[in-house]
Amino acid sequence: KSSSNLSFPPGPKGLPVLGNLLDINGSQPWVSFTQWASTRGDIIYCELFGLQVIVLQSQKVAKALLEHRSSNYSDRPPISSTKAMGSEFNSAQLRYSDEWRLHRRIFHQSFRPKAVKDYLPIQLRKARQMLRSIMEAPERYQDHIDLFASSVIMSVVYDYEAKTNDDPLLLTADKAIKVFLEVASPQNSAILESFPFLLRLPSWFPGANFTRLAIQSQKNAAAMVDIPFRYARERAMTATSNHCMISESFKRLEARDNTDEFELALKSSSATAFIAGVETTASTLAVFVLAMMLYPDVQKRAQEEIDAVIGKEQLPTFEDRSSLPYVEAVLRETLRWHPVFPLGLPHYTTDSDVYNDHYIPKGAIVMGNIWAMSKDEVKYPDPYDFKPERFFVADGQLNGDTVDFIFGFGRRVCVGRYFADASLWISLVSLLATFRFMRPLDKEGKEVDPIFQWSTGLSSHPVSLPCRVVPRNPDTIAHKLVNVMDAST
Numbered sequence: 001k002s003s004s005n006l007s008f009p010p011g012p013k014g015l016p017v018l019g020n021l022l023d024i025n026g027s028q029p030w031v032s033f034t035q036w037a038s039t040r041g042d043i044i045y046c047e048l049f050g051l052q053v054i055v056l057q058s059q060k061v062a063k064a065l066l067e068h069r070s071s072n073y074s075d076r077p078p079i080s081s082t083k084a085m086g087s088e089f090n091s092a093q094l095r096y097s098d099e100w101r102l103h104r105r106i107f108h109q110s111f112r113p114k115a116v117k118d119y120l121p122i123q124l125r126k127a128r129q130m131l132r133s134i135m136e137a138p139e140r141y142q143d144h145i146d147l148f149a150s151s152v153i154m155s156v157v158y159d160y161e162a163k164t165n166d167d168p169l170l171l172t173a174d175k176a177i178k179v180f181l182e183v184a185s186p187q188n189s190a191i192l193e194s195f196p197f198l199l200r201l202p203s204w205f206p207g208a209n210f211t212r213l214a215i216q217s218q219k220n221a222a223a224m225v226d227i228p229f230r231y232a233r234e235r236a237m238t239a240t241s242n243h244c245m246i247s248e249s250f251k252r253l254e255a256r257d258n259t260d261e262f263e264l265a266l267k268s269s270s271a272t273a274f275i276a277g278v279e280t281t282a283s284t285l286a287v288f289v290l291a292m293m294l295y296p297d298v299q300k301r302a303q304e305e306i307d308a309v310i311g312k313e314q315l316p317t318f319e320d321r322s323s324l325p326y327v328e329a330v331l332r333e334t335l336r337w338h339p340v341f342p343l344g345l346p347h348y349t350t351d352s353d354v355y356n357d358h359y360i361p362k363g364a365i366v367m368g369n370i371w372a373m374s375k376d377e378v379k380y381p382d383p384y385d386f387k388p389e390r391f392f393v394a395d396g397q398l399n400g401d402t403v404d405f406i407f408g409f410g411r412r413v414c415v416g417r418y419f420a421d422a423s424l425w426i427s428l429v430s431l432l433a434t435f436r437f438m439r440p441l442d443k444e445g446k447e448v449d450p451i452f453q454w455s456t457g458l459s460s461h462p463v464s465l466p467c468r469v470v471p472r473n474p475d476t477i478a479h480k481l482v483n484v485m486d487a488s489t
């Protein structure tokens, strides 16, 4: 109970020290939180290693607090491991401060709706490159999807062409991100927050895994932030450079700006774009492939729409978007069916607050449970089924629900959402136009459900998902692709 006699929001009873850790499904905490919601309502309180955590289970309460009271809910929790891991550059972790505002301004200039239009030709070209690679080696389709997600960001941020998965700059970034993700899982973060000395143990000390990770991580992070930035800055001076986040930002640098501060913010936010934008995009496409395999009727209907509107002789372009409502609904349903960032990123209260007679302490971690919102049975009946039809109103028009809650809330809402939307749409429609996604076969040649694992940590997506990817119209599409590629490379 708080001093003012108000109660915390309801939640399960915890143990001293561990709090509610044992009540939580460690690899999918959002599922445990969602189960708690069924008996306790849409705002929940729990404790993890002494941290006070508020979970918001509905869009209504997330909007009421994170958006309408955003001045109190826009901070991020202080993470004691940030500096030790070398991740203090990460815009998404910055405290609510002038530094964060500068990062956000830089992002906004490059990723606001008007600015992202300039990137559409790059996104189209990268989607076509992905098709051609899948055509050549369909069994490695996941590598090609990953390369699409990372090379599209490398191009728009650094004007850098990453052509293969083992491109040196991509490997540098991948290495850094792998370590971050390992440490950033909610459980690890809670452990490090409570026992920061784990980061100070000498690296030879038995069990000093975190220290070893930290040393490695600092090196990886420095390389990931500096190397591509240096490349882009030099390239921006050349006559052949293309429009990208770095070159445009330098053009906007104003005389009154502090150059060093600006440059640090620019290189930090550029590296953040990679961290925040690659895995999320690739993961969403992996979820899409899974859905297409499990729901062949949906796949067929989307392909029939594409054939009817575009024909079998053409590949889709952004101009076709408004003529393909069913494909639009497939994209929305992919985002809703399995949100890849099921708890988003934690917000943090600047001050104590009272909401519907519940006391919310100062310095509490506040999470929007995007998973629970996507499984709201009133808004989305049969929420575990993949049904694009749910996005149509009676007269056959799309409804107004664009599932934007998967991008978070308030002042910390995802800054890359318009860009992500375009990347996802063009890749999804191009894949549907070109390939069929079918379940794997067993020894007798019978179709079986794919066997795979879900990733654990902050992001949730299928790992090593087996799928038979087969060209729909081998001759015509293959021919087109080669022509298109010849013209664009």
Ligand code: HEM
Pocket (backbone or CB within 6 Å): 091, 092, 093, 104, 107, 111, 272, 273, 274, 276, 277, 278, 280, 281, 284, 340, 341, 343, 344, 345, 346, 347, 406, 407, 408, 409, 410, 411, 412, 413, 414, 415, 416, 417, 419, 420
């Ligand atoms: C499917 C793709 C994506 C999804 C699902 C996604 C989702 C999210 C979510 C849930 C948040 C947390 C919002 C909150 O705190 O309430 C976030 C933050 C962020 N996203 Fe995305 N994102 C995606 C793609 C991207 C891309 C492509 C970029 C960059 C180009 C990007 C950049 C960021 C940044 C910088 C933040 C931190 C914002 C801040 O703390 O102020 N994201 N994203």
